[in-house]
Amino acid sequence: MSSPIVKLVAQRIALGILLLLAVSVLIFAGTQILPGDVAQAILGQSATPESLANLREQLGLNQPAYIRYFHWLGGVLTGDLGTAMSSGQDIATSIKERLWNTLFLAFWAAIVAIPLAIILGLIAVRYRNGWVDKLISGVALASTSFPEFFIGYLLVFYFAVQHQWFPAISTVYEGMSLGERLQAIALPAAALTLVVLAHMMRMTRAAILNVMQSAYVETAELKGLSAFAVIRKHAFPNAIAPIINVVMLNLAYLVVGVVVVEVIFVYPGMGQYLVDHVTKRDVPVVQAVGLIFAAVYISLNIIADIAAIVANPRLRHPK
Amino acid sequence: MTNELDYLSRRVAAGKLSRRDFLGRAAALGVTAPFANSLLSSAARAAGPVKGGTLKAGLVGGESTNSLDPALMMTQVPFAFGKCWGEMIVELSPDGKLENRIAEEIGASDDAKTWTLKIRDGIEFHNGKTVTAEDVAATLERHSDEKSKSGALGYMKGIETIKASGKEVVLTLKEPNADLPYLLSDYHLIVQPNGGKDKPDAGIGAGPYKVKVNEPGVRHVGERFANYWQGDKMGHADQIEVVVINDATARTAALQGGQVNMINRVEPKIVDLIKRVPGVTIRNHSGPGHYVFIMHCNTAPFDNNDLRMALKLAIDREEMLNKVLRGYGSLGNDFPINASYPLFTEIEQRKYDPDKAKFHYKKSGHDGSILLRTSDVAFPGAVDAAQLYQQSAAKAGIKLEIKREPGDGYWNEVWNKQPFCASYWGGRSTQDQMYSTAYLSSADWNDTRFKRPDFDKMVLAARAELDEAKRKAIYHDMAVMVRDEGGLILPMFNQFIDATGPKVAGWVDDPHQELSNGYALAKCWLEA
Numbered sequence: 001m002s003s004p005i006v007k008l009v010a011q012r013i014a015l016g017i018l019l020l021l022a023v024s025v026l027i028f029a030g031t032q033i034l035p036g037d038v039a040q041a042i043l044g045q046s047a048t049p050e051s052l053a054n055l056r057e058q059l060g061l062n063q064p065a066y067i068r069y070f071h072w073l074g075g076v077l078t079g080d081l082g083t084a085m086s087s088g089q090d091i092a093t094s095i096k097e098r099l100w101n102t103l104f105l106a107f108w109a110a111i112v113a114i115p116l117a118i119i120l121g122l123i124a125v126r127y128r129n130g131w132v133d134k135l136i137s138g139v140a141l142a143s144t145s146f147p148e149f150f151i152g153y154l155l156v157f158y159f160a161v162q163h164q165w166f167p168a169i170s171t172v173y174e175g176m177s178l179g180e181r182l183q184a185i186a187l188p189a190a191a192l193t194l195v196v197l198a199h200m201m202r203m204t205r206a207a208i209l210n211v212m213q214s215a216y217v218e219t220a221e222l223k224g225l226s227a228f229a230v231i232r233k234h235a236f237p238n239a240i241a242p243i244i245n246v247v248m249l250n251l252a253y254l255v256v257g258v259v260v261v262e263v264i265f266v267y268p269g270m271g272q273y274l275v276d277h278v279t280k281r282d283v284p285v286v287q288a289v290g291l292i293f294a295a296v297y298i299s300l301n302i303i304a305d306i307a308a309i310v311a312n313p314r315l316r317h318p319k
Numbered sequence: 320m321t322n323e324l325d326y327l328s329r330r331v332a333a334g335k336l337s338r339r340d341f342l343g344r345a346a347a348l349g350v351t352a353p354f355a356n357s358l359l360s361s362a363a364r365a366a367g368p369v370k371g372g373t374l375k376a377g378l379v380g381g382e383s384t385n386s387l388d389p390a391l392m393m394t395q396v397p398f399a400f401g402k403c404w405g406e407m408i409v410e411l412s413p414d415g416k417l418e419n420r421i422a423e424e425i426g427a428s429d430d431a432k433t434w435t436l437k438i439r440d441g442i443e444f445h446n447g448k449t450v451t452a453e454d455v456a457a458t459l460e461r462h463s464d465e466k467s468k469s470g471a472l473g474y475m476k477g478i479e480t481i482k483a484s485g486k487e488v489v490l491t492l493k494e495p496n497a498d499l500p501y502l503l504s505d506y507h508l509i510v511q512p513n514g515g516k517d518k519p520d521a522g523i524g525a526g527p528y529k530v531k532v533n534e535p536g537v538r539h540v541g542e543r544f545a546n547y548w549q550g551d552k553m554g555h556a557d558q559i560e561v562v563v564i565n566d567a568t569a570r571t572a573a574l575q576g577g578q579v580n581m582i583n584r585v586e587p588k589i590v591d592l593i594k595r596v597p598g599v600t601i602r603n604h605s606g607p608g609h610y611v612f613i614m615h616c617n618t619a620p621f622d623n624n625d626l627r628m629a630l631k632l633a634i635d636r637e638e639m640l641n642k643v644l645r646g647y648g649s650l651g652n653d654f655p656i657n658a659s660y661p662l663f664t665e666i667e668q669r670k671y672d673p674d675k676a677k678f679h680y681k682k683s684g685h686d687g688s689i690l691l692r693t694s695d696v697a698f699p700g701a702v703d704a705a706q707l708y709q710q711s712a713a714k715a716g717i718k719l720e721i722k723r724e725p726g727d728g729y730w731n732e733v734w735n736k737q738p739f740c741a742s743y744w745g746g747r748s749t750q751d752q753m754y755s756t757a758y759l760s761s762a763d764w765n766d767t768r769f770k771r772p773d774f775d776k777m778v779l780a781a782r783a784e785l786d787e788a789k790r791k792a793i794y795h796d797m798a799v800m801v802r803d804e805g806g807l808i809l810p811m812f813n814q815f816i817d818a819t820g821p822k823v824a825g826w827v828d829d830p831h832q833e834l835s836n837g838y839a840l841a842k843c844w845l846e847a
Contacts, residue, residue: 087384087535094383153568160576168572169377169579171538171562266564266573268537276382276536279727 009306016302023294024076028069031283072287081288084277091288095273099292101172102262102269105185106254109192113254114247117197121204121243122236126227128209137205140198152191152264159187170265188265192258196250203246207239214238241308248304255300256293368825372845374556376834377570377579381563383536388519389509390462390469395583395833398506400539400561402837404445405509405524408436408455409500411748411836413829415661417500421450421510421525422488425503431495431785436488436503442548444512445529456483457514459490462507467519471507473756495783497790501749506837527554527841538562541840555825555844571818574599580823580845583833585816586699587645598821603647603814604828607659607746607753610643610698610813611651612691612708614806615768618738624804625683631669632676635711636810642707643700647816651809654798655757659830660750662787664795666802676715688718692733696726697741704810705741735766742766743813748831750794751782758801767806774800822846 056062060071075082081091120140124133143151160168166186176184211217212235220230259271266272270289277285380395389405392398409425412418419425423439442450461467463475480491492499509524522530527550528541539561543554562579564570570582571589575596585593585601594601614621614630621627636650649657652669693705702723709719724733724740734742747753756762759778760770774797781793801807815833819826825843829836835843 084384087386156569156572156576161572164576167578168576169562169564169569173532173534173538264566264569266562266566266569268534272536273383276384280382280384282384 005309008309012302012305012309016298020295020298023298024073024291025069027287027290027294028065028072031287032065076288076291082284084285085280085282091285095270095288095292098268098270098273101267102255102258102271104172104181105188105192105258105262105267105269106251108182108185109189109196109254110251112189113193113196113250114200116193117200117247118204118243120197121201121208122228122231124201124205125208125212125231125235128205133205137198137202140201143194144196144198148191148195148260149264151194152188152261155187155191156264168265170267172268185267188258188261188267191261191265192254195261196253200243200246200250204239204243207242208235211235211239241311244307244311245304248300248307252297252300255296368551368555368844369847370555370557370844372556373558373560374581374823374840374843374845375560375562375579376581376583376840377562377564377573378582378834379563379565379567379570379584381536381539381561381565385535386520387522387530387533388515389507389511390467390471390515390519392507393470396539396561396563398832399583399834399837399840400541401506401509402526403528403541403559403561403840404522404526404530405511406442406450406526407506408458408503408508408510411501411504411831413827413831413836415659415830417504421455422503425500427497427499427785429785431497431499431783432492434490434492434499436490438486438488439548440486442525443546444525445523445544446512448512450510450525452483452486452488454512454514455510456481456488457516458508458510459488459514461514461516461519469507471502471505474502474505474752494779496751497782497785498749498751502752504748506832528559531558536563553838553841555842556840559840561840574818574820577820579820581817581819581834581839581843583815583817585818587643587647587816588700590645590647590816593818600819600823600826602817602819602826602828604830605649605657605659605812605814606830606832607655607657607748608744608813608815609651609655609657609746609809610701610704610741610743610811611655612705612739612741612808612810613767614808615738616806617768617770620683620685620689621738621806623683623685625679626685627806628803629676629679629683629715629717630689630712631808632672632679633712633715633717634708634808634810635671636669637671638711639704639707639810643704644811644813648811648813651811652802653805653807653809654801655744655746655753655807655809656750656794656798657812659746660748660753662750662791662794664791664798666795666798669802671711673711673715676712676717680715680717688720690720690722690739692722692724692737692740694724694726694729694733694741696729697734698743698813701741708810735764745832750797751778754778754797755782758805769801769805769807771800771804819843 060068079092081095083089084091084094120136124136127133156168159166167184170184170188172181172184208231217230217234220234225233258269259275261267262269262271263275270292274286274289376399378396378399381397382394385394385397389401392401407420408422410418410420421439421442422436424437426435427433436455438450438452438455444450459475459478459481462469462471463478463481465472469475477493477496478490479493482489490499511521512523515521522533525548527544527547529544530539531542532538532540541559543557547554564573567584567586571585571593573579574582590601593599614627616622616627631653640646640648640650650668652666656663691705691708693701695702705721709721712719733740744757747756755778757764757766758769758774759765760772760775777793777797781790781797784790784793817834817839822845823843824846826839827835827842829838
């Protein structure tokens with residue numbers, strides 16, 4: 001590894017951390033701008049002026065906002081996300097399990113979606129502009145264009161109600177075996193796969209097609225390599241950077257964009273947890289979840305950037 | 320295929336299909352005659368409770384913020400699970416009478432101010448301790464304490480002293496109250512060891528099921544409590560499970576797919592479709608819940624009784640009942656009481672009358688449009704209902720302007736704050752409770768701002784009256800007053816619409832709350 005690449009990577013990571021800090025400021029500011037006061041929200045209808053004053057004191061709401069921000073940030077950095085207002089439970093403990101569930105679902109959706117998208121993309125390139133290409137693109141685009149809840153309900157109707165192959169609700173809990181868990185998440189994972197498939201597939205197809213115009217591909221063809229061998233050996237490695245980029249973006253989406261799918265399938269993940277607490281105006285939880293989502297998004301993007309740098313010879317050996 | 324067989328065999332049991340036809344259809348489905356016969360006999364044998372199995376309910380109304388502390392129960396899931404693990408002092412029986420549970424006997428002094436509860440022997444908590452008078456007294460004390468934030472605090476404030484001596488608990492009230500036993504049936508008042516003062520959310524009660532899993536917002540599991548004092552009447556399944564399914568479509572799909580045995584809150588607009596699903600039974604029954612439009616009697620233009628009357632006459636109740644509730648409800652009459660309350664008296668039904676409405680509207684002297692706020696969360700179909708109201712009012716020359724408010728924040732920002740909006744009430748178990756909660760001048764939730772000292776006096780008089788006939792007369796006068804002078808427009812009472820899947824037996828219709836007043840999991844069983 002040359003030193004410019006180390007420098008580039010270090011820069012990316014530093015930028016990511018800065019970005020995350022900026023996001024944390026935004027999240028904190030956003031929740032402060034929300035109408036109403038946290039103490040009022042906790043006490044609700046039965047609030048008396050004295051109890052409001054007491055609670056404000058107790059929560060440190062009388063301090064200026066920037067002090068509260070650094071307090072919060074310090075807590076987050078040491079792993080203390082605070083306690084939920086509505087239930088008084090430690091946020092870090094309750095989020096841990098939820099986050100694990102969300103990652104579990106995202107992982108299995110990704111395991112299916114990424115290879116499937118890339119293979120479909122390769123096939124589409126091989127038979128470009130033919131009926132196979134059009135069919136693949138058409139189906140993938142259609143499944144992406146439908147809203148997630150619609151796909152979710154369709155899957156439920158078909159596979160849970162009509163044929164009863166999979167459960168309609170995806171409640172998972174401790175003590176379930178891996179097999180049971182996989183069966184439970186089959187439908188939401190399928191819904192997520194359908195949602196992210198087209199983007200990755202189309203990007204794979206476009207990136208490879210782009211490379212296919214190059215002279216060296218023509219040379220390879222003239223050498224007499226089969227169409228698939230040309231794509232696999234010459235086109236794909238050179239098109240990998242944009243593909244990794246779009247894969248990472250979609251991975252991020254699988255983690256942070258699952259709110260609707262989790263609600264439809266009653267999956268106990270972060271999305272459902274966030275929705276519950278937003279309706280209760282439970283600000284500490286909303287802040288914590290927001291920050292985690294932002295961290296996932298930013299780190300996956302950094303990984304995409306770094307992978308793109310490493311994969312691209314021009315970036316690897318800048319002139 | 321099994322679904323279809325199940326369905327057919329129940330049709331035979333119900334006398335709608337002959338045995339011969341059944342066997343023919345079964346053969347067409349590829350089932351051998353002996354097996355088909357055995358199916359038939361199991362459908363026909365609807366004998367006593369069957370012990371065993373796991374009974375699952377998929378319910379709306381649970382959040383990750385729920386707690387096992389009975390004082391904090393508010394939504395349907397903690398309520399229904401609470402009835403499984405908790406035991407009450409008294410309970411309302413399905414026929415509207417009082418049923419003594421932990422209290423074996425309840426007696427009142429002549430002035431209805433001192434009440435004595437005699438505690439039943441031999442009831443055991445899940446931790447092995449016996450339920451004592453001290454536990455009952457401590458429970459009541461905890462719920463009377465401001466700090467407990469109990470949902471029952473409103474009524475409990477009326478108790479001055481609570482004393483346990485031997486097997487008795489003696490309560491002295493600040494004001495006489497003939498309804499005290501009904502108030503003690505409030506679902507928050509689950510008796511806990513030492514009243515739950517040590518650990519309010521321990522989940523230890525004396526109910527038919529022990530708490531085994533408690534994952535708020537996800538699921539709750541109960542395991543049969545072997546020493547339950549009424550094991551022959553409740554606690555038939557070995558295990559019960561509540562799965563939180565807040566999405567209506569997912570709930571229905573879970574019932575159809577067989578993941579749960581019962582669900583609550585079936586939407587009226589899909590009842591007719593669900594009914595046709597083989598194996599599914601709709602359990603609908605009317606209760607005290609009602610959908611309303613509320614006007615603040617002290618805010619212009621609603622401070623004019625002619626305008627209020629015009630708006631009451633300008634609503635087409637029949638149409639609303641048929642279109643919004645699809646007939647799953649009953650007509651409202653602008654006072655919050657119906658036949659599900661004790662001491663109810665029928666009053667002439669108010670009808671849609673555009674001409675009379677026009678007359679009163681003119682007399683009120685009001686001009687211009689009236690702003691009505693509504694939202695999806697006000698009640699299911701509230702936006703449609705407001706639009707129907709707009710049209711029926713237009714025929715009477717009254718212009719309603721509808722504003723659709725976001726569901727988030729509706730109960731904080733609109734209800735009980737804005738002068739005219741859509742809302743709902745779940746109802747209470749007695750007339751006194753209902754009127755005290757929302758129609759007394761001093762009530763926090765007086766959401767119609769109906770402030771009438773003469774009405775307040777009637778509420779207090781009825782409360783202290785032990786003579787039923789006299790009480791009934793007072794309640795009648797109160798109802799007439801709210802109906803003709805109040806700010807309540809009550810087009811319809813809704814029904815609880817629950818549904819059960821195949822093989823669920825033992826369902827009891829109960830007018831007090833949904834899911835057999837929360838007891839469905841404890842009272843139902845799975846047929847073998």
